Amino acid sequence: MEDEKLLLAEHKLFTDAFWKNEDIGEKRVEFFVTLTTAIIAGLVALITSKQSTMPYEILREISTGALISLLLFGLITLSRILQRNRVTDEYKGIVDYLRDQLKKRSSNLLNYELPFKVHKRLFTGGLAETVSLMNSIIFSIITALWVEEKIKLLGIILSFILSFILQISLSRKDRIAKPRSSHTQTFRAGVGAIISNSKGKVLTFERKDISGAWQLPQGGLEIGEEPLVAIKREIFEETGISENLLQLVSKDSLLLVYELPKEKQSFKTGRGQAQRWFHFHYNGADENITLGNKKEFRSWKWQSMNDLITSVVSFKKPVYKELAKHFLKHR
Numbered sequence: 350m351e352d353e354k355l356l357l358a359e360h361k362l363f364t365d366a367f368w369k370n371e372d373i374g375e376k377r378v379e380f381f382v383t384l385t386t387a388i389i390a391g392l393v394a395l396i397t398s399k400q401s402t403m404p405y406e407i408l409r410e411i412s413t414g415a416l417i418s419l420l421l422f423g424l425i426t427l428s429r430i431l432q433r434n435r436v437t438d439e440y441k442g443i444v445d446y447l448r449d450q451l452k453k454r455s456s457n458l459l460n461y462e463l464p465f466k467v468h469k470r471l472f473t474g475g476l477a478e479t480v481s482l483m484n485s486i487i488f489s490i491i492t493a494l495w496v497e498e499k500i501k502l503l504g505i506i507l508s509f510i511l512s513f514i515l516q517i518s519l520s521r522k523d524r525i526a527k528p529r530s531s532h533t534q535t536f537r538a539g540v541g542a543i544i545s546n547s548k549g550k551v552l553t554f555e556r557k558d559i560s561g562a563w564q565l566p567q568g569g570l571e572i573g574e575e576p577l578v579a580i581k582r583e584i585f586e587e588t589g590i591s592e593n594l595l596q597l598v599s600k601d602s603l604l605l606v607y608e609l610p611k612e613k614q615s616f617k618t619g620r621g622q623a624q625r626w627f628h629f630h631y632n633g634a635d636e637n638i639t640l641g642n643k644k645e646f647r648s649w650k651w652q653s654m655n656d657l658i659t660s661v662v663s664f665k666k667p668v669y670k671e672l673a674k675h676f677l678k679h680r
Contacts, residue, residue: 550651589639
C-alpha cells in the first residue's frame with residue numbers, strides 16, 4: 350500500500366506538471382497570435398490610409414522593420430514551443446512509466462486498459478504548427494513588399510510554402526530526435542541501506558566527486574537481481590562489510606524516489622532513482638569497515654541522521670528526511 354501511495358503521489362505530481370506546461374505553451378501562442386494580428390492590422394491601416402502623406406518607400410521600410418522584428422519574435426516563440434514539447438514528452442514518459450508500475454503492483458489493475466483507443470490521424474496540428482503558420486504569413490508579407498509586381502503572387506506563394514515547410518521539418522526532426530521512450534526519461538531501479546550501530550549512529554561515506562557531501566551506501570539493481578541480495582552486494586563492495594556482520598532490522602523495505610538535476614542526468618543514470626531502502630544493525634568492529642572498491646568514496650564515519658541530512662546533496666534531502674523518520678521508529 351505504501352508503494353502505491355508513493356506512486357500515486359508521483360503520478361499526480363507529474364500529471365499536474367504536464368498540464369501546467371501545456372497551459373504555458375497555450376498562453377505563449379495566444380500572445381503571439383494577438384500581437385501579430387494587431388501589428389499587421391496597424392500596418393495595413395497605415396499603408397492604405399488616404400490621409401497619410403508619407404512616401405510609400407518610407408512606409409515600406411517601416412513596415413519591413415516591424416515585420417522582421419515580429420518574425421524574429423515568432424522564431425523565438427517557435428523555439429520555446431519546441432522546448433515545451435520536449436518537456437511535455439518527458440512528462441508523458443514518466444506518467445506512463447508510473448502508471449505501468451501501479452498496474453504491476455496491484456492485482457486489481459493487471460488487466461486494466463483505457464476504455465478507448467487512440468487512432469492515428471492523417472493531419473496533425475499543434476502549437477508549433479500554429480506558430481510556423483503565423484511566421485510564414487509574416488515572411489510572405491515581407492516578400493510582397495519587396496518583389497516586383499509581375500512576380501508578386503508567385504513570390505508570396507513560394508515564400509509562404511518554403512518557410513512553412515522548413516519550420517515544420519525542423520519541428521518534426523526535433524520530435525523524432527528525442528522520443529519520449531528514451532531511457533533518459535526513466536527512473537533507475539536501485540537499493541540503499543541504513544547501517545546503524547549500538548550507539549544509534551549510522552554509517553556514512555564522503556563522496557569522492559563532491560567534497561563534504563556525505564551519504565549512505567546505495568547502488569543500482571542488476572537485471573533479475575532481488576533488492577535484498579543487491580543491497581548486501583552493494584554494502585560489501587562499498588564498505589567491505591560481509592553479510593554475516595549485518596542483522597536486518599525489518600523485512601519491510603522503504604521505496605523512495607529522487608530526481609537528479611538536469612546537468613547530472615545521462616543515459617546511464619536516467620532521470621533519477623527509485624530505491625528500495627533496508628535497515629541493518631552492524632554487529633562487527635570498526636576495523637572491519639573499509640572503503641570497499643574505493644571507486645565512489647574517500648572516507649567514512651559514524652554520525653547521527655540529523656547531521657547526515659545537513660551534509661547530503663540537496664536533491665537527496667527529501668529522501669533522507671523520510672529515512673530519518675523510518676530510523677526513529679526502528680532504531
